[in-house]
Amino acid sequence: MKSMSDETKEKKKATASEVACQIRSQIEEGIFRPGEKLPSERYLANKYGTTRATVQYAFQKLAKEDIVVRSHGAGTFVKEADLGRLEFRRLTDHIDGGITSLVERVGGVASSIVLTKGIITGSFFTHKLQLEEDAPVYALHRVRCGNGIPVALEYTYVPAELFEDIDTVDFAANSLYQYMDSKNHMPIRFNEIIQIVEIIERERTYMALPENVPVYSCKFIGFDKDNRVVEYTEMFARCDMFELNLDSR
Amino acid sequence: MRKTILTKDVLISREIEYMIETGMFGEGDKLPSERLLADQFNVQRGTIRNALQLLIDRGLIEARDRSGYYVAASRIRFDKDQYNSRRNIIKQSGKEAFVKLLSFEKTIIPGKVLEKAEEMSAEDNSVRSELSPDVHVYRIMRLRFIDGEPIAIERTNIQCDLTPDLKEEDVHDQSIYKMLNDKYGIKMKRAYTRITAVYANGLESELLNIDMKKPVMRYEGIVFDSEGRLIEYYDDILLKEKVEFFSNEVDV
Numbered sequence: 001m002k003s004m005s006d007e008t009k010e011k012k013k014a015t016a017s018e019v020a021c022q023i024r025s026q027i028e029e030g031i032f033r034p035g036e037k038l039p040s041e042r043y044l045a046n047k048y049g050t051t052r053a054t055v056q057y058a059f060q061k062l063a064k065e066d067i068v069v070r071s072h073g074a075g076t077f078v079k080e081a082d083l084g085r086l087e088f089r090r091l092t093d094h095i096d097g098g099i100t101s102l103v104e105r106v107g108g109v110a111s112s113i114v115l116t117k118g119i120i121t122g123s124f125f126t127h128k129l130q131l132e133e134d135a136p137v138y139a140l141h142r143v144r145c146g147n148g149i150p151v152a153l154e155y156t157y158v159p160a161e162l163f164e165d166i167d168t169v170d171f172a173a174n175s176l177y178q179y180m181d182s183k184n185h186m187p188i189r190f191n192e193i194i195q196i197v198e199i200i201e202r203e204r205t206y207m208a209l210p211e212n213v214p215v216y217s218c219k220f221i222g223f224d225k226d227n228r229v230v231e232y233t234e235m236f237a238r239c240d241m242f243e244l245n246l247d248s249r
Numbered sequence: 250m251r252k253t254i255l256t257k258d259v260l261i262s263r264e265i266e267y268m269i270e271t272g273m274f275g276e277g278d279k280l281p282s283e284r285l286l287a288d289q290f291n292v293q294r295g296t297i298r299n300a301l302q303l304l305i306d307r308g309l310i311e312a313r314d315r316s317g318y319y320v321a322a323s324r325i326r327f328d329k330d331q332y333n334s335r336r337n338i339i340k341q342s343g344k345e346a347f348v349k350l351l352s353f354e355k356t357i358i359p360g361k362v363l364e365k366a367e368e369m370s371a372e373d374n375s376v377r378s379e380l381s382p383d384v385h386v387y388r389i390m391r392l393r394f395i396d397g398e399p400i401a402i403e404r405t406n407i408q409c410d411l412t413p414d415l416k417e418e419d420v421h422d423q424s425i426y427k428m429l430n431d432k433y434g435i436k437m438k439r440a441y442t443r444i445t446a447v448y449a450n451g452l453e454s455e456l457l458n459i460d461m462k463k464p465v466m467r468y469e470g471i472v473f474d475s476e477g478r479l480i481e482y483y484d485d486i487l488l489k490e491k492v493e494f495f496s497n498e499v500d501v
Contacts, residue, residue, distance in 0.1 A: 247441055249440075
């Protein structure tokens with residue numbers, strides 16, 4: 001027979017299922033983001049008025065459901081979104097910029113590593129951008145990442161004269177298209193060419209790409225609302241991370 | 250040339266790319282010698298060699314032993330937005346098309362094909378594939394040549410109910426889509442397609458004359474006719490160096 005005090009304790013104490021349920025819903029609501037560390041067992045036990053063993057059991061349950069990852073000695077983390085294969089029909093069809101939105105759509109975090117930026121000239125670039133032959137072109141070379149993993153390499157060229165303060169923008173964290181939009185030169189129509197290619201060793205290194213893994217090559221010219229050419233981009237996206245689906249009529 | 254954030258070899262490769270794109274050098278043309286290019290750009294020959302290597306890596310030019318550098322053959326261009334027969338696309342590129350029939354059989358739809366067709370049509374509610382597991386298909390495998398070189402293995406499945414009495418000779422060296430139109434009044438209208446990279450298996454490497462495990466392009470699709478009927482599921486393997494997909498929203 002159970003004593004009175006045991007019964008009241010059982011009533012008050014949250015069960016492992018209840019604790020798991022609470023944490024699950026907080027993860028679903030985005031209070032804890034993918035990759036984020038969850039509070040300690042001690043803290044949660046205190047918060048839910050239960051024992052550390054119960055919290056531990058709840059974590060085990062969530063780990064089995066593939067919602068959290070337990071790392072010995074480091075704590076328990078919300079599982080990173082699995083990027084899977086990012087499906088695209090067009091890498092450029094979203095207002096906040098191709099890869100950023102593709103990554104975010106599957107719950108990932110987009111970021112960039114800026115490899116090179118600055119003014120260049122050259123007839124190849126000015127021809128693509130429909131500029132005078134000696135007009136300045138701003139080059140921005142980036143490795144695009146999802147959850148910190150390189151997914152694409154992007155060489156972008158824009159007319160420097162349209163974007164005078166572009167060099168002051170931090171493109172590691174900010175979207176190029178948001179910036180272009182703020183200057184009223186958001187690209188909205190595109191002419192593009194898509195191929196499957198293998199890239200050179202240096203580029204594979206940037207992307208941590210194993211040898212023999214091919215990439216989609218997308219070369220596109222972006223036009224703003226006044227049909228002015230505002231970008232030329234060559235993008236290389238990992239074939240094992242993206243999937244091109246088309247609807248042709 | 251001004252001091253710049255891009256290296257000289259990269260910039261020079263872009264200048265040569267510009268010359269190719271604007272038609273200064275056409276398909277199959279020989280480029281000037283390394284020495285001439287070095288003089289023209291006022292750089293060392295080593296820099297020119299690096300620039301040319303970049304263009305080789307990008308597939309824009311080819312080095313021929315003891316002979317020099319030549320502009321590579323242009324790719325076959327598929328319009329991303331407009332579905333068309335392969336034969337028409339190749340003809341538009343000004344190349345010679347030939348397709349050889351490898352196998353032709355009538356069979357119950359393979360489970361894998363059924364699954365694929367269901368999966369691809371599930372993406373859009375406006376189309377529905379109403380395939381039953383006991384539907385019969387013609388399975389046709391053909392080898393596509395351009396200018397005498399094999400460039401694609403085309404494997405297709407066509408619903409038998411809609412195309413009674415399809416014969417081997419109907420699909421040998423002619424456009425299947427044209428034949429479907431002429432013989433059955435079927436007009437191919439809309440396609441859901443997927444383009445991915447895979448590695449060539451034994452059969453594919455042999456037929457396409459490439460190394461095993463070399464990356465190749467897989468081009469799959471389900472095609473509906475003008476009445477919304479699912480006619481075809483195809484699963485092609487193409488040499489990725491020979492094709493590209495394009496889309497032009499703005500005329501330039």
